[in-house]
Amino acid sequence: xxxxxxxxxxxxxxxxxxxxxxxxxxxxxxxxxxxxxxxxxxxxxxxxxxxxxxxxxxxxxxxxxxxxxxxxxxxxxxxxxxxxxxxxxxxxxxxxxxxxxxxxxxxxxxxxxxxxxxxxxxxxxxxxxxxxxxxxxxxxxxxxxxxxxxxxxxxxxxxxxxxxxxxxxxxxxxxxxxxxxxxxxxxxxxxxxxxxxxxxxxxxxxxxxxxxxxxxxxxxxxxxxxxxxxxxxxxxxxxxxxxxxxxxxxxxxxxxxxxxxxxxxxxxxxxxxxxxxxxxxxxxxxxxxxxxxxxxxxxxxxxxxxxxxxxxxxxxxxxxxxxx
Amino acid sequence: xxxxxxxxxxxxxxxxxxxxxxxxxxxxxxxxxxxxxxxxxxxxxxxxxxxxxxxxxxxxxxxxxxxxxxxxxxxxxxxxxxxxxxxxxxxxxxxxxxxxxxxxxxxxxxxxxxxxxxxxxxxxxxxxxxxxxxxxxxxxxxxxxxxxxxxxxxxxxxxxxxxxxxxxxxxxxxxxxxxxxxxxxxxxxxxxxxxxxxxxxxxxxxxxxxxxxxxxxxxxxxxxxxxxxxxxxxxxxxxxxxxxxxxxxxxxxxxxxxxxxxxxxxxxxxxxxxxxxxxxxxxxxxxxxxxxxxxxxxxxxxxxxxxxxxxxxxxxxxxxxxxxxxxxxxxxxxxxxxxxxxxxxxxxxxxxxxxxxxxxxxxxxxxxxxxxxxx
Amino acid sequence: xxxxxxxxxxxxxxxxxxxxxxxxxxxxxxxxxxxxxxxxxxxxxxxxxxxxxxxxxxxxxxxxxxxxxxxxxxxxxxxxxxxxxxxxxxxxxxxxxxxxxxxxxxxxxxxxxxxxxxxxxxxxxxxxxxxxxxxxxxxxxxxxxxxxxxxxxxxxxxxxxxxxxxxxxxxxxxxxxxxxxxxxxxxxxxxxxxxxxxxxxxxxxxxxxxxxxxxxxxxxxxxxxxxxxxxxxxxxxxxxxxxxxx
Numbered sequence: 001x002x003x004x005x006x007x008x009x010x011x012x013x014x015x016x017x018x019x020x021x022x023x024x025x026x027x028x029x030x031x032x033x034x035x036x037x038x039x040x041x042x043x044x045x046x047x048x049x050x051x052x053x054x055x056x057x058x059x060x061x062x063x064x065x066x067x068x069x070x071x072x073x074x075x076x077x078x079x080x081x082x083x084x085x086x087x088x089x090x091x092x093x094x095x096x097x098x099x100x101x102x103x104x105x106x107x108x109x110x111x112x113x114x115x116x117x118x119x120x121x122x123x124x125x126x127x128x129x130x131x132x133x134x135x136x137x138x139x140x141x142x143x144x145x146x147x148x149x150x151x152x153x154x155x156x157x158x159x160x161x162x163x164x165x166x167x168x169x170x171x172x173x174x175x176x177x178x179x180x181x182x183x184x185x186x187x188x189x190x191x192x193x194x195x196x197x198x199x200x201x202x203x204x205x206x207x208x209x210x211x212x213x214x215x216x217x218x219x220x221x222x223x224x225x226x227x228x229x230x231x232x233x234x235x236x237x238x239x240x241x242x243x244x245x246x247x248x249x250x251x252x253x254x255x256x257x258x259x260x261x262x263x264x265x266x267x268x269x270x271x272x273x274x275x276x277x278x279x280x281x282x283x284x285x286x287x288x289x290x291x292x293x294x295x296x297x298x299x300x301x302x303x304x305x306x307x308x309x310x311x312x313x314x315x316x317x318x319x320x321x322x323x324x
Numbered sequence: 325x326x327x328x329x330x331x332x333x334x335x336x337x338x339x340x341x342x343x344x345x346x347x348x349x350x351x352x353x354x355x356x357x358x359x360x361x362x363x364x365x366x367x368x369x370x371x372x373x374x375x376x377x378x379x380x381x382x383x384x385x386x387x388x389x390x391x392x393x394x395x396x397x398x399x400x401x402x403x404x405x406x407x408x409x410x411x412x413x414x415x416x417x418x419x420x421x422x423x424x425x426x427x428x429x430x431x432x433x434x435x436x437x438x439x440x441x442x443x444x445x446x447x448x449x450x451x452x453x454x455x456x457x458x459x460x461x462x463x464x465x466x467x468x469x470x471x472x473x474x475x476x477x478x479x480x481x482x483x484x485x486x487x488x489x490x491x492x493x494x495x496x497x498x499x500x501x502x503x504x505x506x507x508x509x510x511x512x513x514x515x516x517x518x519x520x521x522x523x524x525x526x527x528x529x530x531x532x533x534x535x536x537x538x539x540x541x542x543x544x545x546x547x548x549x550x551x552x553x554x555x556x557x558x559x560x561x562x563x564x565x566x567x568x569x570x571x572x573x574x575x576x577x578x579x580x581x582x583x584x585x586x587x588x589x590x591x592x593x594x595x596x597x598x599x600x601x602x603x604x605x606x607x608x609x610x611x612x613x614x615x616x617x618x619x620x621x622x623x624x625x626x627x628x629x630x631x632x633x634x635x636x637x638x639x640x641x642x643x644x645x646x647x648x649x650x651x652x653x654x655x656x657x658x659x660x661x662x663x664x665x666x667x668x669x670x671x672x673x674x675x676x677x678x679x680x681x682x683x684x685x686x687x688x689x690x691x692x693x694x695x696x697x698x699x
Numbered sequence: 700x701x702x703x704x705x706x707x708x709x710x711x712x713x714x715x716x717x718x719x720x721x722x723x724x725x726x727x728x729x730x731x732x733x734x735x736x737x738x739x740x741x742x743x744x745x746x747x748x749x750x751x752x753x754x755x756x757x758x759x760x761x762x763x764x765x766x767x768x769x770x771x772x773x774x775x776x777x778x779x780x781x782x783x784x785x786x787x788x789x790x791x792x793x794x795x796x797x798x799x800x801x802x803x804x805x806x807x808x809x810x811x812x813x814x815x816x817x818x819x820x821x822x823x824x825x826x827x828x829x830x831x832x833x834x835x836x837x838x839x840x841x842x843x844x845x846x847x848x849x850x851x852x853x854x855x856x857x858x859x860x861x862x863x864x865x866x867x868x869x870x871x872x873x874x875x876x877x878x879x880x881x882x883x884x885x886x887x888x889x890x891x892x893x894x895x896x897x898x899x900x901x902x903x904x905x906x907x908x909x910x911x912x913x914x915x916x917x918x919x920x921x922x923x924x925x926x927x928x929x930x931x932x933x934x935x936x937x938x939x940x941x942x943x944x945x
Contacts (some may be wrong), residue, residue, distance in 0.1 A: 083445070085445065240581075247575060248337060270452050278468065282338035332824075419717070497797070500781055504804075505803055507804075554791045554792055635865075
């Protein structure tokens with residue numbers, strides 16, 4: 001083992017290290033360029049650039065705006081709006097838009113500051129929940145002034161929101177106002193039909209079985225409107241943790257009322273409801289998982305439930321069939 | 325609900341029972357295996373591995389599309405082990421010391437995990453998998469299956485611990501020496517690390533990524549204060565861990581809106597604080613008491629010496645003197661004088677004191693060399 | 700004196716950390732029955748030499764033979780006394796527990812120390828005059844007492860070769876004398892002693908062989924032949940006079 005061999009080894013390693021550095025630099029440059037090129041560019045087609053949050057609202061805006069607008073939704077199927085954190089890409093989409101529609105009432109709990117920022121730059125930022133009369137909303141027991149944001153499960157609210165969207169689009173783009181009005185009229189009819197369908201379907205379920213247990217308190221408006229008693233494991237926002245007491249309480253409730261089925265939701269951890277089911281079973285009773293309901297988001301594109309009306313029908317069908 | 329009733333309910337209510345047993349077993353396992361992390365001065369390792377596990381959970385979901393917890397946890401285990409390997413690798417091949425390596429891996433992996441979380445929230449099934457619940461854990465959804473797995477792993481760990489007890493001991497104390505005896509130190513090292521990572525991963529469901537390291541370290545740190553024997557320390561750590569689980573679950577179950585995981589960690593930390601202050605051998609309180617006692621003893625001895633030097637100037641050493649003579653001596657207090665009366669070294673009547681037989685003897689033996697010098 | 704067997708033979712041993720040579724091409728022959736001091740300035744590689752012999756540190760070249768066979772096959776014949784500072788004395792264990800560790804090698808995996816081992820440990824503690832401290836927590840021992848416990852642990856191994864790393868560092872005068880006497884007894888019994896020593900002054904007094912080390916082996920052999928100004932200068936530079944200043 002002589003000195004020269006060691007020296008040679010040393011040189012090799014230095015060169016290896018140096019080349020790694022060069023590779024690193026090149027790699028980083030590529031990444032940088034890539035990120036830069038991902039910037040949203042303002043659309044050149046001349047259409048209104050509209051951005052909405054959950055795909056429920058996106059569906060609504062789509063039915064009114066149709067081909068006259070360039071519409072983007074931030075949240076897709078199965079995405080939980082309560083916990084959703086906007087990425088830089090989302091913020092630039094919002095910044096480059098002409099109109100922003102969002103649910104509000106703290107539904108998009110982690111984006112409140114962003115909406116404030118957008119409003120302060122005089123961008124048209126519309127809180128759909130604010131279009132409704134607060135007297136009709138369900139107010140929180142403990143935190144007055146805060147309302148349940150799951151307003152889309154009341155069809156008449158949804159109709160009011162459709163009117164609001166029409167109003168805003170028409171104001172901003174008067175040329176297409178007629179087009180928007182037509183779409184709205186058509187959609188209002190469909191929504192009325194939906195309401196009829198829901199009531200008819202629910203009629204087939206005996207009154208005493210109309211109890212709905214889900215993963216979080218998303219269905220209060222549904223319950224109030226259509227005569228269901230509704231309980232959620234987590235609270236109004238999925239940011240709350242299901243505590244032991246909540247599990248115990250619901251478990252006892254399920255057993256006392258001999259409830260046949262409970263429901264998971266597509267955008268909420270299923271583990272909670274599964275744990276509730278096991279808790280009930282441990283006490284010697286049976287309860288099924290009746291299915292997965294769409295609560296804060298629609299189903300995936302190209303499924304039957306990728307639109308509001310389809311989703312609502314699916315929910316009601318699932319609920320009624322499971323509880324019969 | 326009264327305190328007693330709460331704790332009865334912990335074991336009678338079926339749901340609570342599962343959760344309570346689960347947290348107690350987890351606490352015991354964490355205490356047991358955390359002892360090794362603490363003794364190896366690798367406390368931060370637990371923190372690094374828990375945080376590193378986050379991307380593992382998310383990647384497992386992304387690759388398999390499964391929302392089953394055992395699959396997610398296998399992902400956590402694999403990435404946790406990779407993180408550990410990288411930590412060792414960094415320490416061995418670069419100039420970085422252990423704490424730098426740990427901090428580096430912790431931040432990089434956890435940051436990557438958070439990045440994945442924001443990316444994955446757009447994927448359809450992600451929320452159903454409840455990925456971000458692993459940050460702080462969700463003890464309320466522990467089911468029997470989880471508890472069985474926890475129990476099984478703990479039993480296995482106990483068995484291994486029992487078999488290889490002396491190997492663990494010597495490896496923790498003096499790894500170099502152990503090598504010279506022919507022990508495959510690497511094997512034991514991997515064994516310990518594997519169990520630590522496993523425990524961390526199992527604990528993620530209950531206390532979550534961010535808090536797991538506290539559960540790993542607190543019981544062991546508390547136990548260390550109460551004993552100087554390794555076996556007692558490990559056993560005590562397991563006990564303290566289980567206790568934290570029990571009390572934590574009890575407290576969080578009695579109130580709405582108290583997350584179980586964080587409460588368990590707070591209870592464990594309270595136990596550590598208690599141990600640091602009140603432990604008889606190493607606790608601060610008793611150290612202060614002992615310090616105080618020593619100071620008092622010293623004071624008494626010095627006073628006695630002074631009295632002795634005064635007394636021997638007389639033929640009869642029990643000759644009384646006025647207390648006033650001692651005034652120039654800064655070391656005496658009424659308290660020490662009384663103590664000396666108690667010990668029957670001196671007698672006091674009015675403002676006079678005199679040395680007793682036993683006091684004289686005591687002083688003479690104490691300062692044997694002094695008297696020699698004077699003669 | 701005739702030295703027939705070679706206790707330790709080191710050939711071409713080279714150790715490097717981060718491309719910096721710490722030990723360079725060491726050739727060393729340690730005959731059986733000598734009491735050898737290894738001396739050199741700071742950073743000379745003395746501890747590294749010990750650790751490389753004991754396979755604790757991997758050399759990049761070279762070999763070590765103990766009584767003619769590779770070290771790995773002869774572990775039972777060699778007892779190691781590491782530096783006091785290499786261990787955390789706050790570890791929860793007692794003096795006798797530490798000494799018992801010396802028996803682990805002969806027990807092998809899983810087996811626990813039994814009565815025979817306990818007896819041997821007690822005898823070793825007695826020899827180093829620490830029997831009354833056997834149940835003392837090691838953090839409560841003084842530096843000299845800790846060193847004695849380490850020595851007792853090595854004694855229990857009944858080895859033929861004892862390798863010690865600075866056993867007199869930070870130790871009171873009484874303990875130093877006591878340890879030296881035990882070492883001398885060992886040598887009388889035919890054991891080989893290799894000791895990294897920090898105090899040049901006592902080298903001729905305690906040892907009969909010496910190795911001068913400064914990354915390279917400067918010189919090795921009996922004290923009378925090797926411990927001279929020439930080698931001292933070669934090893935320490937012109938500062939050696941300071942090193943052995945009274």
